[in-house]
Amino acid sequence: MRFVVSGESMEPAFSHGDKLWVSRLIYKVKKIVVGDAVVMLDPRDSRLILKRVKSRSREGYFVAGDNEKKSTDSRTFGLVKPERIIGMVIFRYSRARSALN
Amino acid sequence: MIRIIERLIGEPRTVYAHCDIPCGIYKTQPSLTAAETVEMMTQKILALPIDGTPQEVLQARNSFVRMVMVKEEHAELCKRELLILWTDYFKPEHLKQFPDLHEKVWAATKLCSKNKREVNLDAAKELKAAVSEIADIFEKTHEAEHSH
Numbered sequence: 001m002r003f004v005v006s007g008e009s010m011e012p013a014f015s016h017g018d019k020l021w022v023s024r025l026i027y028k029v030k031k032i033v034v035g036d037a038v039v040m041l042d043p044r045d046s047r048l049i050l051k052r053v054k055s056r057s058r059e060g061y062f063v064a065g066d067n068e069k070k071s072t073d074s075r076t077f078g079l080v081k082p083e084r085i086i087g088m089v090i091f092r093y094s095r096a097r098s099a100l101n
Numbered sequence: 102m103i104r105i106i107e108r109l110i111g112e113p114r115t116v117y118a119h120c121d122i123p124c125g126i127y128k129t130q131p132s133l134t135a136a137e138t139v140e141m142m143t144q145k146i147l148a149l150p151i152d153g154t155p156q157e158v159l160q161a162r163n164s165f166v167r168m169v170m171v172k173e174e175h176a177e178l179c180k181r182e183l184l185i186l187w188t189d190y191f192k193p194e195h196l197k198q199f200p201d202l203h204e205k206v207w208a209a210t211k212l213c214s215k216n217k218r219e220v221n222l223d224a225a226k227e228l229k230a231a232v233s234e235i236a237d238i239f240e241k242t243h244e245a246e247h248s249h
Contacts (some may be wrong), residue, residue, distance in 0.1 A: 001113075001114070002107075002113030002114070003113050003114050003116040003221065004112070004114070004116070005115075005116060005118050006115050006117050006118065006119065007117055007118035007119035007120070008118065008119075009118040009119055009120060012120065016118075019113055020113075020116070022116075035105060039116050039232075042117075048115070048116045048240045049115055049117045049119075050118040051117045051118075070119075070120045071118070071119075071120055072120050075192050075193060079108060094103050099103040
């Protein structure tokens with residue numbers, strides 16, 4: 001699945017406008033682990049959001065933006081159930097144009 | 102090349118990496134002003150004349166009602182502004198730095214209610230002090246986050 005990033009909460013890894021290739025199938029063969037950048041459903045309104053898995057507990061995953069000052073994440077909406085996590089970012093196939101200029 | 106391909110197969114979906122609210126719009130001034138207004142109204146209510154000509158008494162009653170309304174409104178506003186900072190601005194790392202933060206917000210918001218129920222200058226002063234303490238904590242955490 002292809003996604004384009006909107007926002008700065010995952011800076012410096014991913015910038016606004018970056019295009020990412022995200023795999024849903026990878027979680028059929030691999031577990032969600034700390035450090036994965038994931039596309040997931042916001043627990044509050046089911047919007048698609050991009051976050052990184054920071055820790056794991058029995059109750060769910062704690063996710064946060066790499067840029068904590070510009071992120072709304074598990075600090076606000078709590079732990080995330082694995083079924084809310086849609087896929088993992090595999091690679092960035094296009095950089096935001098502003099980063100190139 | 103990618104752009105040409107995407108023109109054919111369609112643009113990717115948007116995934117959001119946002120903060121709910123842009124940084125920097127949390128302010129302590131509304132709660133400070135509201136607490137100060139509560140104190141000012143309490144002082145004014147306590148200074149109202151209790152006797153006089155019928156016209157003076159009527160005027161004092163009118164002022165009394167208006168002052169109580171303003172006190173009520175600003176005590177509520179103060180509570181709301183404090184709760185916004187508490188629920189939306191403060192984060193666990195701030196709590197680590199100021200472990201009595203929950204206690205302080207709880208006490209301050211309770212003082213807002215007390216100032217609605219009573220005409221009590223001590224309670225009004227306590228509210229002002231409690232709000233400015235929370236404002237100090239806010240400034241310290243805010244500075245720390247914006248100094249680098």
